[in-house]
Amino acid sequence: MAGVPVAVGDSVVIDVVGMTHEGQGVGRVEGYTLFVSGAVPGDRVQAEVQSIGKSFGRARLAALVAASPDRIAAPCEIYEACGGCQLQHWGYAAQLRWKREHVAGVLARIGKLPVAPLEEAAGEAGGPGTADAAQAGVREIAPDAGRAPVVVLPVIGMDEPWRYRNKAQVPMAAGIGGHGLIGGFFEQGSHQVVDMEACLIQQEQNEETVRAVKRIARSLGYSAYDRATGRGLLRHVVVRHAEATGQRMVVLITNGRDMPHADELCGLIRQDIPGVASICQNINTSATSQVFGEETRVLWGDEVIYDEIGGITFAISARSFFQVNPTQTERLYRTAVDYAGLTGEETVIDAYCGIGTITLFLARHARRVYGVEIIPEAIEDARRNALLNHINNAEFAVGPAEVVMPQWQAEGVAPDVIVVDPPRKGCDPALLATMLELRPARIVYVSCDPATLARDLRVLEDGGYRTVEVQPVDMFPHTVHVECVVGICRVDT
Numbered sequence: 001m002a003g004v005p006v007a008v009g010d011s012v013v014i015d016v017v018g019m020t021h022e023g024q025g026v027g028r029v030e031g032y033t034l035f036v037s038g039a040v041p042g043d044r045v046q047a048e049v050q051s052i053g054k055s056f057g058r059a060r061l062a063a064l065v066a067a068s069p070d071r072i073a074a075p076c077e078i079y080e081a082c083g084g085c086q087l088q089h090w091g092y093a094a095q096l097r098w099k100r101e102h103v104a105g106v107l108a109r110i111g112k113l114p115v116a117p118l119e120e121a122a123g124e125a126g127g128p129g130t131a132d133a134a135q136a137g138v139r140e141i142a143p144d145a146g147r148a149p150v151v152v153l154p155v156i157g158m159d160e161p162w163r164y165r166n167k168a169q170v171p172m173a174a175g176i177g178g179h180g181l182i183g184g185f186f187e188q189g190s191h192q193v194v195d196m197e198a199c200l201i202q203q204e205q206n207e208e209t210v211r212a213v214k215r216i217a218r219s220l221g222y223s224a225y226d227r228a229t230g231r232g233l234l235r236h237v238v239v240r241h242a243e244a245t246g247q248r249m250v251v252l253i254t255n256g257r258d259m260p261h262a263d264e265l266c267g268l269i270r271q272d273i274p275g276v277a278s279i280c281q282n283i284n285t286s287a288t289s290q291v292f293g294e295e296t297r298v299l300w301g302d303e304v305i306y307d308e309i310g311g312i313t314f315a316i317s318a319r320s321f322f323q324v325n326p327t328q329t330e331r332l333y334r335t336a337v338d339y340a341g342l343t344g345e346e347t348v349i350d351a352y353c354g355i356g357t358i359t360l361f362l363a364r365h366a367r368r369v370y371g372v373e374i375i376p377e378a379i380e381d382a383r384r385n386a387l388l389n390h391i392n393n394a395e396f397a398v399g400p401a402e403v404v405m406p407q408w409q410a411e412g413v414a415p416d417v418i419v420v421d422p423p424r425k426g427c428d429p430a431l432l433a434t435m436l437e438l439r440p441a442r443i444v445y446v447s448c449d450p451a452t453l454a455r456d457l458r459v460l461e462d463g464g465y466r467t468v469e470v471q472p473v474d475m476f477p478h479t480v481h482v483e484c485v486v487g488i489c490r491v492d493t
């Protein structure tokens with residue numbers, strides 16, 4: 001390709017100077033950018049060019065010439081094959097530093113926001129990897145913050161960043177030669193299932209439950225669903241572990257309503273899995289890669305399990321969203337409540353509220369809170385959770401937030417604060433438009449995708465709001481994902 005200094009198949013020695021949002025090392029050859037999978041900043045590598053484009057190419061790490069001081073041996077045996085983690089070969093402190101730089105870079109590039117130099121932000125908080133960062137970093141979000149640069153605080157990391165996930169979602173497939181049943185993870189960049197016995201970011205209870213369910217399913221002769229033919233029974237096994245109560249839930253996602261040997265299945269699960277409180281079947285006959293179908297039925301036990309965060313008890317049903325890292329969730333929610341700046345007099349809307357987790361945290365500090373969420377079972381859980389915790393100033397609605405919010409507006413609901421916690425794709429444009437019409441004094445944005453966050457912040461900034469402070473929280477150590485809580489205030493008073 002004209003103007004590109006390398007060709008496919010070339011071998012080049014490069015210094016790795018950055019990391020992409022997908023976890024590939026970034027290096028340059030005569031100013032031309034190469035993404036090198038498996039490389040980390042600080043490495044000098046011999047890279048074999050695999051593809052080239054006009055502005056960047058991709059390369060394979062052929063040999064490590066000199067290792068970065070932050071490079072470590074990934075502790076997980078299946079790390080190379082598995083698509084679940086991307087950063088296990090990089091020291092945790094370096095991961096946290098990169099996550100903050102990544103967030104700051106995306107806010108500047110996509111959101112066109114002025115971001116305070118990292119040294120200034122570092123001075124605001126306790127430093128990466130410390131829980132103190134939450135306390136030290138949260139400052140008053142006031143309208144007179146004006147157009148000061150956005151402060152992106154150091155990431156709140158975990159003291160022990162392993163075994164944190166309370167939910168495992170395991171795709172099932174036929175074993176070698178199309179026989180038997182395996183379940184594990186999708187190979188990087190494919191839908192090929194690799195059998196898995198252990199995963200270091202899962203809580204041990206989940207590992208144990210998945211192993212037992214696979215063993216039982218094999219003993220009952222269950223077949224695996226085959227995406228190509230649309231035949232076979234078991235699509236996914238989803239298990240949850242509630243850390244505070246020890247309860248476990250097993251959900252078998254099947255390609256049809258028939259659940260052969262259901263009584264025997266439940267008997268064996270109850271016998272082999274301690275703490276199991278709920279066994280459900282979810283039916284998904286769609287040809288999509290979506291995990292859950294619309295219909296869930298209880299095979300044995302309760303339809304929910306119970307967990308606790310920050311002294312509030314939550315009922316969680318099979319399809320409901322519940323944050324996967326309980327230790328970090330409490331830090332995330334406390335930051336969101338701090339940024340809301342409540343005095344007890346405010347009306348608050350929590351959009352994309354799930355089972356009412358943030359809503360109920362907010363309710364303890366507000367006059368009235370409204371939560372909206374699209375999954376009906378999640379709202380059933382949210383209402384149950386309000387009752388369970390004797391919280392009577394919370395009201396919930398089912399539906400798309402972008403539809404329900406204008407209805408509330410028409411009914412005269414006038415929020416002082418709006419909290420949003422959308423899925424990866426960010427807020428619906430109609431929702432952002434309604435938020436700008438409602439003109440709350442503060443907005444708190446909880447985001448799991450810095451790029452869509454930055455896009456939405458630009459809309460809010462153009463509509464009279466200022467992004468004041470961003471607190472990244474490491475909900476997903478050893479992966480490229482990073483969660484952010486953002487304090488935003490209205491400036492066009």
Ligand SMILES: C[S@@+](CC[C@H](N)C(=O)[O-])C[C@H]1O[C@@H](n2cnc3c(N)ncnc32)[C@H](O)[C@@H]1O
Nearest residue numbers: 321323352353354357373374400401421422423
């Ligand atoms: C990232 S989760 C946050 C849930 C909750 N705040 C929590 O921390 O547990 C996003 C939630 O938005 C819901 N959701 C997705 N699209 C939605 C929409 N258009 N309107 C309302 N809720 C939606 C999902 O079902 C999910 O529960």
